[in-house]
Amino acid sequence: MTAVSPDSPIPSSSELPPARRRISRRIAGIAESATLAVDAKAKALKAAGKPVIGFGAGEPDFPTPDYIVEAAIAAARQPAMHRYTPAGGLPALKDAIVAKTARDSGLQVTPAQVLVTNGGKQAVYEALATMLDPGDEVLLPAPYWTTYPEAIRLAGGVPVPVVADEQSGYLVSAAQLEAARTPRTKVLLFCSPSNPTGAVYPLEQVEEIGRWALDAGLWVLTDEIYEHLTYGGVTAPSMPVVVPELADRCVVVNGVAKTYAMTGWRVGWIVGPADVVKAATNLQSHATSNVANVSQAAAVAALTGDLSAVATMREAFDRRRKLIVSMLREIPGVACPEPQGAFYVYPSVKGLLGRSIGGRTANSSIELAELILELAEVAVVPGEAFGTPGYLRLSYALGDDDLVEGVTRMQRLLTSAD
DSSP states (O other): OOOOOTTSOOOOTTTSOGGGOSSOHHHHTOOOOHHHHHHHHHHHHHHTTOOOEEOOSOOOSSOOOHHHHHHHHHHHTOGGGGSOOOTTOOHHHHHHHHHHHHHHTOOOOOGGGEEEESHHHHHHHHHHHHHOOTTOEEEEEESOOTHHHHHHHHTTOEEEEEEOOGGGTTOOOHHHHHHHOOTTEEEEEEESSOTTTOOOOOHHHHHHHHHHHHHHTOEEEEEOTTTTOBOTTOOOOOHHHHSGGGGGGEEEEEESTTTTTOGGGOOEEEEOOHHHHHHHHHHHHHHTOSOOHHHHHHHHHHHHSOSHHHHHHHHHHHHHHHHHHHHHTTSTTOBOOOOOBTTEEOOBOGGGTTSEETTEEOSSHHHHHHHHHHHHOEEOEEGGGGTOTTBEEEEOOSOHHHHHHHHHHHHHHHTTOO
């Protein structure tokens, strides 16, 4: 073995021979989920006795409805559910997804166009992995969910952010998308209602963007997981329904997590052209095989039941939405648009940066989030995680008392800025 001099430069991982690279370049390039990291830190501080209030995780504070839980218990007692089942999903759940999709968005599909996945994240990744070749570009409206760019890169693609700010209501235009398009562009990743902003694209803009994608010959991956969480009469039209000619190049991802308070059950799905779904199913057959059968049985109960549970949650979220916006707007230096969907607010905090707060100065939204956690014991997610520095994301899917206490702490701290 050749000795290495203490004065020799340390080789980078890319210069090391393959056997000496401990982590692959592909995986080493993935960033940790910022939202889950903030939530974990808040929970760790709580466990240590700190009265931390967390606005980090996008998770309803409601329990999964009883009838869904009972369906899972019954399934757990069935020996057939103790065995492998089809990698693409239980036939009963595929049928339920077909019926639910027609009921809720008007999109008509067949079971061959459905793949049941281990949550929405797996649906996003498998769809991208199926559609992208190395170097293919994905237009990514920003602010974006923190997982999107990492899933694109993991699939070999190149994320191309297209930024919208509070002046446009966080909605990108077809003109912006066209300006970002290159010969390498293959996919537009579209999310409405949006995580992290709560923005909802109106029908006319969905149609304009869909027809632009159609004319440009692009594919669209549209994330509809927040479809039922809209407020004030606003609706979230499904792009392949608004522009049916696009359906053969459109993949929809969805799941039960947000609508039925089932984040921990891990059931999502892909709906798309049959050849794409078959290829993604092949991938899943080697990656994870079937989703847990008990969770699938619970999802069947959720999708074949009524929507009364989401109506109850939506009423609570609507109340909290109005409350958190009004309270944040009372803080000088904070500009907070009113979201129309999901359960997030995404205020601009640019007016607070560079000012003295509690004897300290934050020059970025990352530093401001750290300052708020340390001095107010409130956990929020900085805008850097979503591709737009200068903002914070707060989830209002937490109890009313915690919401009021948490934002009140922020008011006390941030109104002292000078």
